[in-house]
Amino acid sequence: MKKYRNDIILAGAVLAVAAVFFFIYMVWGERGAVAEVSVDGEEYGKYSLRESREVEISTSKGENKLVIENGYVCVKEADCPDKICVRQGKISRQGQTIICLPHNLVVTITGGEDEDVDATAGK
Amino acid sequence: MKKEKKTRKIADYGALCALAFLFAYLESLVPLPIGIPGIKLGLANIVVVAVLYNMKTKDAFIVAILRVVMTGFTFGSLSAMIYSFFGVLLSFLGMYILKKTKKFHTVGVSTFGGVLHNLGQLIAASFILETQSLLYYFPVLMAAGVLTGGLIGLIVQWISPALTAALNYRNR
Numbered sequence: 001m002k003k004y005r006n007d008i009i010l011a012g013a014v015l016a017v018a019a020v021f022f023f024i025y026m027v028w029g030e031r032g033a034v035a036e037v038s039v040d041g042e043e044y045g046k047y048s049l050r051e052s053r054e055v056e057i058s059t060s061k062g063e064n065k066l067v068i069e070n071g072y073v074c075v076k077e078a079d080c081p082d083k084i085c086v087r088q089g090k091i092s093r094q095g096q097t098i099i100c101l102p103h104n105l106v107v108t109i110t111g112g113e114d115e116d117v118d119a120t121a122g123k
Numbered sequence: 124m125k126k127e128k129k130t131r132k133i134a135d136y137g138a139l140c141a142l143a144f145l146f147a148y149l150e151s152l153v154p155l156p157i158g159i160p161g162i163k164l165g166l167a168n169i170v171v172v173a174v175l176y177n178m179k180t181k182d183a184f185i186v187a188i189l190r191v192v193m194t195g196f197t198f199g200s201l202s203a204m205i206y207s208f209f210g211v212l213l214s215f216l217g218m219y220i221l222k223k224t225k226k227f228h229t230v231g232v233s234t235f236g237g238v239l240h241n242l243g244q245l246i247a248a249s250f251i252l253e254t255q256s257l258l259y260y261f262p263v264l265m266a267a268g269v270l271t272g273g274l275i276g277l278i279v280q281w282i283s284p285a286l287t288a289a290l291n292y293r294n295r
Contacts, residue, residue, distance in 0.1 A: 006228075007230045015266055018261075018262040018265035018269075021262040022262035
């Protein structure tokens with residue numbers, strides 16, 4: 001292992017910087033205003049995080065139930081096989097995403113402009 | 124003699140690019156089950172790193188650029204190609220400098236390259252998409268770069284004796 005000391009230090013340093021940035025984003029990340037949902041890479045709808053609601057999203061491959069509450073959004077239920085989207089938990093900060101690969105579903109938090117919200121929501 | 128050398132070089136580029144191309148194809152068949160866009164094993168970089176260590180720097184650079192253009196047009200979109208182009212530029216520069224210091228092994232150099240590749244892509248994407256929200260991925264992509272770059276470095280270290288032997292055999 002001593003032979004690789006420099007390499008390990010380098011990898012460790014990079015991971016440390018990544019951890020610091022991660023921490024900074026967690027603590028100071030800007031609160032988002034809108035949850036943007038896309039299915040198969042196409043926009044499905046935008047939902048304001050200010051009002052609590054439940055949104056049923058039906059994709060060609062299955063259903064996901066989105067819950068918006070107190071500025072957070074999470075996938076509460078889904079009939080995908082792995083349930084990774086459900087386990088990703090609540091997100092609220094700009095740039096955070098929940099992704100359900102089996103359904104090609106992506107939920108992204110953005111700053112958003114309030115005028116746009118709900119203009120394209122739902123189907 | 125000189126002409127023969129040139130011909131050999133052209134054949135080398137062809138074979139190496141084909142290999143990188145094949146790796147990229149294999150990778151496109153098996154997407155990683157991670158919900159983060161932009162994370163790939165980067166198998167094609169095995170070729171670039173291996174060439175960097177077994178041939179001239181210039182050769183590695185040419186192979187790196189050629190493979191981005193080739194795989195970009197075949198498997199990716201134009202925007203993906205632009206992102207990886209910047210990733211390759213940054214990562215190649217970093218690997219070159221790191222290798223020059225002679226303080227690191229293939230694993231370290233490749234790790235650095237993996238991280239810089241992701242960083243370059245992210246910066247290019249942020250500029251093109253005009254959004255800073257992508258930077259949220261920065262820590263994740265860095266950590267991923269360490270893992271994939273390190274793995275690639277290990278593989279290259281592993282195949283290097285065989286590759287060197289093969290090149291020497293042919294050059295006899």
